[in-house]
Amino acid sequence: MLNTLSPLAKDLAGQSYPHPHYFQTQHRLRSLIDDYLAVEKLQERLQDLPIQFDNPQSRPWKLINWQAINRNQIIGIDAEVFLAILIGAMDTEAPIRGYTQTSRQYLEELHPQMARFVGGTIGEDGDFLELGLWEKEERQHTPALIKVYTQLTGEKITPKLRTVRGYLPSDDPYEDLYRHGLHRTATEYGATCLYLWLMAHTTGALQDVLEELAKDEINHLTKFWGFGVWAFPDSSLTRIGRTLIKTRSHNYKRNNLLRTLRRMMGTLNWNSWTLSNKATLILTFIYAMRRLWSWNNSLTPEYLQSLFGMSH
Ligand SMILES: [Fe+2]
Numbered sequence: 681m682l683n684t685l686s687p688l689a690k691d692l693a694g695q696s697y698p699h700p701h702y703f704q705t706q707h708r709l710r711s712l713i714d715d716y717l718a719v720e721k722l723q724e725r726l727q728d729l730p731i732q733f734d735n736p737q738s739r740p741w742k743l744i745n746w747q748a749i750n751r752n753q754i755i756g757i758d759a760e761v762f763l764a765i766l767i768g769a770m771d772t773e774a775p776i777r778g779y780t781q782t783s784r785q786y787l788e789e790l791h792p793q794m795a796r797f798v799g800g801t802i803g804e805d806g807d808f809l810e811l812g813l814w815e816k817e818e819r820q821h822t823p824a825l826i827k828v829y830t831q832l833t834g835e836k837i838t839p840k841l842r843t844v845r846g847y848l849p850s851d852d853p854y855e856d857l858y859r860h861g862l863h864r865t866a867t868e869y870g871a872t873c874l875y876l877w878l879m880a881h882t883t884g885a886l887q888d889v890l891e892e893l894a895k896d897e898i899n900h901l902t903k904f905w906g907f908g909v910w911a912f913p914d915s916s917l918t919r920i921g922r923t924l925i926k927t928r929s930h931n932y933k934r935n936n937l938l939r940t941l942r943r944m945m946g947t948l949n950w951n952s953w954t955l956s957n958k959a960t961l962i963l964t965f966i967y968a969m970r971r972l973w974s975w976n977n978s979l980t981p982e983y984l985q986s987l988f989g990m991s992h
């Protein structure tokens with residue numbers, strides 16, 4: 681229907697335009713971030729974590745009309761660039777099993793319940809007794825992106841399986857968990873921003889899929905972040921910055937956020953983005969961080985203790 685392309689059409693990001701200019705896209709982004717990263721919603725997602733420890737339940741997705749996904753639902757990005765971003769996202773999401781098991785190992789001794797939440801339970805013989813909730817929710821992402829890609833191109837695609845940096849303990853498990861957890865949280869934040877940004881550049885069924893991905897990432901981001909603030913109350917911005925940027929050279933060379941960013945920019949085909957695409961993505965990172973920061977300031981030690989300290 682022509683209606684879907686009229687400038688007055690509404691979608692999850694507010695007003696949608698067939699050929700948005702910079703400020704229209706910026707407006708869509710703001711409205712998405714205000715909505716999906718509202719402080720009350722972040723609070724809800726964190727409050728949910730101790731409940732999930734006791735009774736893990738996947739967050740159900742809304743019904744998606746996969747057949748309706750088409751290229752006209754991409755707005756304000758070149759379709760080829762959009763597809764390159766999809767591939768980049770797929771390659772970053774997979775292989776989730778490697779990620780969850782590494783995280784489980786870092787958490788196992790220090791917080792068994794969080795270890796179970798991310799990586800499930802492993803029996804004596806190394807078999808899975810139960811999957812972690814994080815894995816259950818995340819492992820839907822790559823197939824969803826593949827389905828979208830196929831729907832848009834008519835082609836099948838298989839993600840490149842990168843090798844995951846495995847469990848590499850030092851003699852300080854507490855510091856190991858800090859470093860590892862911080863990188864995990866940064867990754868969830870990056871994914872959150874990317875999917876919100878893609879939501880601003882899509883409409884219809886295509887946007888519906890990205891909404892579910894964004895919601896999952898926001899859910900996990902909130903939980904990892906809140907748990908991290910509880911477990912490491914003495915963390916300062918300086919320490920965070922130092923940990924993210926510093927390379928742990930005695931063990932391996934690649935644990936460095938800047939390298940990760942550079943790699944991601946490569947897989948996301950950053951060089952062929954328009955100036956407006958680049959500027960709005962950077963804005964997304966800034967707005968989202970502002971939102972998260974005001975929520976972060978509401979996380980008092982007493983409140984966090986009431987969530988994670990009692991029976992846990
Ligand atoms: Fe994901």
Ligand SMILES: [Fe+2]
Nearest residue numbers: 868871897900
């Ligand atoms: Fe994630």
